[in-house]
Amino acid sequence: MSEVIEQLDFNSYIAGFRKHLYHIFREKYDYNKISLNRDFPADFLKEIMDHKPLAVSIPTIHGGRGVSVKECLGVLSAASYESLALSLTFGINIALFLEPLAKYGDFDVQHRVFREFIENNAMGGLMITEKAYGSDALNMKTSYQPVDGGYKIKGEKHWQGLSGVANFWLVTARKSNANGDLIRDIDFFVTDDSNPSQHISVLERYNNLGLYAIPYGVNTIDVVVPEEQKLTPESTGIKLMLDMLHRSRLQFPGMGLGFIKRLLDESMEHCQKRMVGGVSLNNNDSVKFQLARIQAAYTICSGMCSFSVGNSGVEHDLATLSIEANSVKALVTDLMHESAQISLQLSGANGYRLDHIAGRSVIDSRPFQVFEGSNEMLYAQIAEGVLKLMRKSKESNLLAFLKAYKRTNLSASYFRTQIDFQLDGPLSQRDAVTLGRMIARVICFQFVLEMNGYNEQLVEITRQHIVMDLIMYNGQLNAGNNANPTFDYQENSDWMDFV
Known part of the structure; x- marks a missing residue:
């Protein structure tokens, strides 16, 4: 089986793998029931691993398909369309074990370990x-x-x-x-x-x-x-760790894309079939807004995947690519969870079941906003990184800087009204998080624009939703909210004393 897989062109391989996963998850096994149990059943997992999905991140000299980012993201996406847990299992193996070993490991150790993955379906972690x-x-x-x-x-x-x-x-x-x-x-x-x-x-x-x-x-x-x-x-080992973690963060869109696409497909099918007052649910204007919101997430994630293919291979040193990697990881995981929340809302009562795709997705996507760096921390680091570059270039206007910055020189002009303001004083941490959320969106919209020939309607849907987000975050920056919690809140706070 492994020799055949190594020789297949990727389009044939990934098409066969998707078909294989569909059969296992929806025909041979009742995954809705399996998903409520701890661990994948051994026979279930073996049928998946016998297709050698992790070969995409093993060098050809060791019997793999080569460490191709496009193939790695394709496998992650195919898996997350059926199961986010399966995709994360692959992601842990690929980005946090196999790729670092392929780049920094001793050759003989590589050969011995990689053969275990190819021949015996071994797994690794960090x-x-x-x-x-x-x-x-x-x-x-x-x-x-x-x-x-x-x-x-x-x-x-x-x-x-x-x-x-x-x-x-x-x-x-x-x-x-x-x-x-x-x-x-x-x-x-x-x-x-x-x-x-x-x-x-x-x-x-x-x-x-x-x-x-x-x-x-x-x-x-x-x-x-x-x-x-x-x-x-x-x-240094610290730079090795940064290179590895940034590469991993740039591969999150592979997990995100299949996951978001599944939620989009399920939600659109449900809203087309669900009748309310004699018309389908997707005729409701607020439903159209929510479906378009998931489509914008799908589009942004697609742009991220495209960027990662060209910039996150093991041949690149990613230790200094913190702004891009943090933008991708934080934004895609926020979009994953938001898409799951929308899908659950559109599903009605049925969505609030752990064995429903939407209910399970809400719970499974939530920790993605925490692990490998909480999103608030990453957004603050994005803002700090950009502010440092602005000080170095002696530019205090965000729009002017982003129009010249290589990651936003195409996208900044689309949002000139929302990002045309001065940043010439210290920022509170909460404002740095908000600023990071804004910058991440402008950066990632550029990834969309760089996909020449991509669906123009989806690009426009995405632009409108990013404008809306930036207006909201701009309002937060200007609100001057400096409220801090009081730790003596129980004093004079029992409403029964006031009636």
Whole structure:
């Protein structure tokens, strides 16, 4: 099977894979029932993995199809049309294990590990997050020390997708000096769970709210790995991590596209068939607005995919591409969750069921706005990055700067009224988040414009919705809201005392 798949042109391969997933999810199995259980059933998952979807992110020299961004996004999109959990499973493997290993790993280690993926349907994941240091990865306490012929790693990680399931892990740790202090830089190590000295135990399994098919938990690390299983950064481990995370964020649109398209297809079909007062639901003006909103999300996500294909391959160093990567990740995940909320609303009471596509989508898409950096943090970083560039260029007008900035020089003029204002003073953090939301939309609309020949009606729908969003966010910036919570709120706040 793997040799046949390697030889297929991608159009034939992805068409066959979509058909295969449709058959498994909707004909052979009742996935609506399966989706309410924890984990994918072994036989169910085996039928999917036997089609070798992860071969798209394995170099041809090791038996894969090559590390092609277009093919990786195509596989992620095909999977998310049927199951967001399946697509995230693939995304974890592709962006957080296989691609970093292909770029930074020892050749012999690559060959051994990649053959396990091709021949035995192995899986891999990434361990960064610790309980006390979520987004503060640079202060992680997992440590390592050199030992004879390798490294001893000790620590604890949590919220790793595929906990207890992955065969291989990329584990992050900081080197411990002779006095016990941890250096600032971070290193990455490959662990092989089949080797007893490298086995990582699951201390606790989390009862995650959604994404039932993916196990999460607390992992205890006390392993020894040979020295060749340490990744080799081009400069520092921190830059390696940024390169990897930015590449991963730029592949979120692959997961988002199939997911949003499924919600759009389901919602449009429902609104065409659902009769209210003798006419179909899609004749309602507010329904048209909501359907157009999902279509705008689909269009923006398509532009993101196009951008990622040209800019996120392993041959690129993405360590400095924070503005683009953060814009893509934050905006696409907001659009995913908003599309799910709209789909549930349009579905009526039936949507409020966990075994309904809309209900499940609301729950499954929500954590995407949190992991790999909460969206508020990423939007603030976008604003900070752009403000730094504006200061460097001695430009304080946002429109003037964005018209000259390479990521917005085509799109900025479409929104001149909404972004024509000065930024010549300090911003509060809440305003930085709002500004980041605006900038991300202008950046990502340029990705749409750069798809020459793309559906003009969808482009116009998207432009109108972005104008609406920018007007709203501009209003937030000008509202002067500096309200902070009072921690003594219970004083004089019981309404019963006032009637």
